[in-house]
Amino acid sequence: MEHVREFFAAERGDDGKAVGTSLARSDALGHVTGQTQFYADRQFPGMLHLKMVRSPHHHARIRSLDTSEAEKLPGVVRVITHKDVPANVYTILRLIQVEPNDEPVLAEDKVRFKGEQVVAILAESEAVAREAVARVKVDYEELPAVFDVEEALKPGAPLVNEYHGHNWFTYEGHHCRRVRHGDVEKGFAEADHVIEERYESSPIEHAPVETTGCIVVPEANGRLTCYSNTQALFFTLDNAGLILNVPFQKLRLIGGTVGGGFGGKVDVITEPVAMLGAMLTGRPVKYAYSREEEMQVSSPRAAERLYIKDGVMNDGRIVARKVRLYVDAGAYSRHSPYGTTKASAHMPGPYTIPNVSVDAHCVYTNRTPSSAMRGFGVTIGDFALEVQMDKLARLVGMDPIAFRIRNAYRDGDMKAHGELTKGAALVETMQAAAQIAGWPISAEDAAASSTRAGG
Amino acid sequence: MAKLPLIFTVNGAEQAEFVDGDALLVDVLRDKLGMTGTRVGCGQGTCGACTVLIDGAPALSCLTLAVRANGKDVTTVEGLAMGGTLHALQTAFAEGFATQCGFCTSGMLVAAKALLDRDPDPDRDAVVDAISGNICRCTGYEPIINAILAAAADLRGARSA
Numbered sequence: 166m167e168h169v170r171e172f173f174a175a176e177r178g179d180d181g182k183a184v185g186t187s188l189a190r191s192d193a194l195g196h197v198t199g200q201t202q203f204y205a206d207r208q209f210p211g212m213l214h215l216k217m218v219r220s221p222h223h224h225a226r227i228r229s230l231d232t233s234e235a236e237k238l239p240g241v242v243r244v245i246t247h248k249d250v251p252a253n254v255y256t257i258l259r260l261i262q263v264e265p266n267d268e269p270v271l272a273e274d275k276v277r278f279k280g281e282q283v284v285a286i287l288a289e290s291e292a293v294a295r296e297a298v299a300r301v302k303v304d305y306e307e308l309p310a311v312f313d314v315e316e317a318l319k320p321g322a323p324l325v326n327e328y329h330g331h332n333w334f335t336y337e338g339h340h341c342r343r344v345r346h347g348d349v350e351k352g353f354a355e356a357d358h359v360i361e362e363r364y365e366s367s368p369i370e371h372a373p374v375e376t377t378g379c380i381v382v383p384e385a386n387g388r389l390t391c392y393s394n395t396q397a398l399f400f401t402l403d404n405a406g407l408i409l410n411v412p413f414q415k416l417r418l419i420g421g422t423v424g425g426g427f428g429g430k431v432d433v434i435t436e437p438v439a440m441l442g443a444m445l446t447g448r449p450v451k452y453a454y455s456r457e458e459e460m461q462v463s464s465p466r467a468a469e470r471l472y473i474k475d476g477v478m479n480d481g482r483i484v485a486r487k488v489r490l491y492v493d494a495g496a497y498s499r500h501s502p503y504g505t506t507k508a509s510a511h512m513p514g515p516y517t518i519p520n521v522s523v524d525a526h527c528v529y530t531n532r533t534p535s536s537a538m539r540g541f542g543v544t545i546g547d548f549a550l551e552v553q554m555d556k557l558a559r560l561v562g563m564d565p566i567a568f569r570i571r572n573a574y575r576d577g578d579m580k581a582h583g584e585l586t587k588g589a590a591l592v593e594t595m596q597a598a599a600q601i602a603g604w605p606i607s608a609e610d611a612a613a614s615s616t617r618a619g620g
Numbered sequence: 621m622a623k624l625p626l627i628f629t630v631n632g633a634e635q636a637e638f639v640d641g642d643a644l645l646v647d648v649l650r651d652k653l654g655m656t657g658t659r660v661g662c663g664q665g666t667c668g669a670c671t672v673l674i675d676g677a678p679a680l681s682c683l684t685l686a687v688r689a690n691g692k693d694v695t696t697v698e699g700l701a702m703g704g705t706l707h708a709l710q711t712a713f714a715e716g717f718a719t720q721c722g723f724c725t726s727g728m729l730v731a732a733k734a735l736l737d738r739d740p741d742p743d744r745d746a747v748v749d750a751i752s753g754n755i756c757r758c759t760g761y762e763p764i765i766n767a768i769l770a771a772a773a774d775l776r777g778a779r780s781a
Binding site for chain 1: 711
């Protein structure tokens with residue numbers, strides 16, 4: 166635990182008195198009295214409502230766009246298309262050098278997933294905005310769509326995202342994020358048993374009770390104040406500044422009160438277009454997802470598919486692990502290139518295996534773009550790894566806890582991605598869990614330690 | 621659209637407004653009366669965040685036309701505390717970590733009040749049933765159920781004391 170103390174030395178007293186005590190939440194009284202102010206609890210005179218024309222197709226070329234009937238509707242104040250957006254194409258993580266920009270704020274010549282933003286309508290009321298949305302005519306030429314990560318990687322698959330030129334994110338010149346440690350084929354050749362299993366997950370929607378949204382207010386001093394329920398105020402501020410081509414100090418983000426996030430509110434989608442609306446009209450603009458929009462277009466946890474091939478000895482040592490992992494990014498990058506890297510670095514799990522090979526693919530498909538959700542890149546991999554560990558334990562006739570203690574990483578072990586293990590506590594955690602669960606373990610396993618070499 | 625008169629009682633105080641015929645109760649409470657404690661989570665009557673009491677019975681204010689509340693007695697989360705003293709449910713929710721993000725809390729409290737007003741000694745199943753129309757995505761419900769049972773016991777104790 167020394168390194169924990171070292172990292173957090175400046176941040177807390179180390180008197181050890183916080184753990185085990187019950188501290189009142191600072192926001193509880195506001196919540197129980199209804200006084201907590203969420204972004205939508207603010208009202209501004211003259212506030213406009215923004216509603217979005219969305220793609221009804223998974224993949225289509227936009228031949229033409231006719232907003233004239235919408236513009237004629239009384240109460241419609243402004244119609245916004247991609248031509249109004251100063252720098253329309255972006256990607257959220259360009260702030261940490263993820264390239265290329267691959268996502269339009271508003272669709273240009275193509276839509277790449279069902280529900281994609283095409284035209285924004287600003288109107289005096291929500292009802293008028295909705296009616297105007299229905300009056301926008303978009304002439305689409307439907308294109309073949311691809312919904313499966315492995316299908317998307319085959320030659321001849323429909324090209325989802327032209328900014329990449331192929332259906333995968335490129336990692337330093339490679340078509341996937343790779344981890345290489347030892348010689349995995351040699352490991353398989355020497356193993357007593359070799360098995361390969363396939364694991365798959367569906368996208369998961371966060372479904373926060375408060376839907377995603379923001380209100381943007383133009384101030385007399387020329388700044389825009391944005392009240393948002395984003396989980397990522399600074400991602401939003403910086404990306405919005407770049408999209409709108411305005412200096413960052415012209416934008417003021419107010420947030421921090423989020424009615425359920427779980428990672429679903431870290432994308433930058435509603436704020437830039439609402440800010441643009443406020444800039445173009447000089448009036449406050451509210452852009453709030455309906456429940457249907459929250460379910461259809463907000464980013465879910467990525468669907469993943471994993472193939473895990475293991476070589477294991479009769480005594481329970483895993484000697485080789487080869488993982489092929491696919492993350493379904495959907496139509497655009499958002500946080501998935503990062504999530505895929507995280508997934509690769511998380512392999513082969515908290516176990517010391519001398520020979521490891523990981524290919525982690527970040528794949529573009531015509532599904533809703535996926536993004537962050539509680540431990541994204543790790544959670545699905547852990548599910549697959551731990552099911553695999555149980556299968557391996559059965560294969561060699563070992564107790565599942567004993568099998569994990571045999572393979573658990575210890576301090577000083579080299580991890581597959583080249584970092585030395587320190588501060589490991591897996592052995593001790595399993596010992597404690599076994600005790601609480603009344604699960605019998607051997608005297609040898611009870612005496613095992615993360616600070617001593619394993620089986 | 622012609623405006624219609626709406627005269628009703630909200631948290632004990634008489635209110636008079638002119639509203640559109642298609643105006644929703646939740647919008648009148650939030651936008652006209654400034655009582656934003658009642659939240660909108662879905663607009664479809666599925667999440668329960670907008671729950672209020674109309675003449676003591678829980679109602680989804682996002683699916684209730686405002687004019688339907690004419691002449692009625694409406695209670696919102698803002699009406700639970702009495703003269704600066706928190707309702708036992710509010711205290712139990714705050715102390716029992718029954719709130720996390722807080723967005724479902726108002727509707728949960730109001731639904732729970734309807735239960736305790738009707739049944740001062742509910743069992744666990746009755747509590748689960750009373751909040752079955754209210755979705756919480758943070759807590760896993762257990763702290764909420766426990767807080768409602770604790771508040772019920774607290775209120776019974778106060779009565780018998």
